[in-house]
Amino acid sequence: MKVGYARVSTEDQNMDLQVAALERAGCRCILTDHGFSGGKFDRPGLHAAMERLRPGDSLTVWRLDRLGRSLRSLVELVDQLGKRDVHFISLTENIDTTSPGGMLLFHVMAALAEFERALISERTRAGMAAARARGIHVGRRCALTEEQRREALRAIDNHSPLKEVARRYNVHPRTLQRMLATPS
Numbered sequence: 054m055k056v057g058y059a060r061v062s063t064e065d066q067n068m069d070l071q072v073a074a075l076e077r078a079g080c081r082c083i084l085t086d087h088g089f090s091g092g093k094f095d096r097p098g099l100h101a102a103m104e105r106l107r108p109g110d111s112l113t114v115w116r117l118d119r120l121g122r123s124l125r126s127l128v129e130l131v132d133q134l135g136k137r138d139v140h141f142i143s144l145t146e147n148i149d150t151t152s153p154g155g156m157l158l159f160h161v162m163a164a165l166a167e168f169e170r171a172l173i174s175e176r177t178r179a180g181m182a183a184a185r186a187r188g189i190h191v192g193r194r195c196a197l198t199e200e201q202r203r204e205a206l207r208a209i210d211n212h213s214p215l216k217e218v219a220r221r222y223n224v225h226p227r228t229l230q231r232m233l234a235t236p237s
Contacts, residue, residue: 054107054111055082055110055113056080056082056083056102056106056113057072057075057078057083057102057114058075058085058098058099058102058114058119059071059072059085059086059098059114059119060085060086060087060091060096060098060119060120061086061088062089062090062091064087066087068085068087071114071115072085075114075115078113078142080113084099084105085098086099091118091120091122092122092123094121094123094130099120106137106139109139110139110140111139111141111142111151112140112141112142113141113142113143113144114142114143114144115144116143116144116145116146117146117148117159117162120143124163124164124166124167128163134150135150143159143162148162196224197224197232201222205221205229206233208221209229215229215230
């Protein structure tokens with residue numbers, strides 16, 4: 054039996070394309086994870102798919118990165134499947150581990166996927182550093198205005214409890230702790 058697995062990272066993404074491709078590939082059972090990162094393999098839909106698989110079955114995904122983004126974890130998962138006599142199929146990359154050529158292609162594609170992820174991460178960090186160098190704020194906007202920061206610092210300096218100050222400004226106490234640890 055072919056067990057299909059589909060995943061999207063955010064709640065506003067749609068997995069209809071993946072599910073339709075898995076159905077066309079003959080997957081009678083399709084399990085999904087909506088709003089889960091590919092960086093972690095601890096996902097309820099993936100766990101359910103793994104439990105459903107029996108010897109001779111195939112775990113089928115639309116694309117390799119829908120299963121996961123870590124080369125090590127992908128290789129470990131496919132190796133674990135192989136030890137259970139379960140095959141792995143990735144439709145877009147045309148990977149089928151029932152043959153030695155399919156296994157080779159899996160390893161090459163997994164390495165390329167990790168390489169692409171590393172390049173994207175490197176470019177993102179470089180872009181953020183360039184923006185910082187130009188004086189542009191990078192990241193989440195501050196939870197408190199500059200005036201609120203000064204007021205909160207004064208209150209804390211006057212020995213008001215951190216939790217009380219946090220409640221007054223509707224922020225988590227850790228927000229104030231980070232503010233105290235970060236020079237203005």
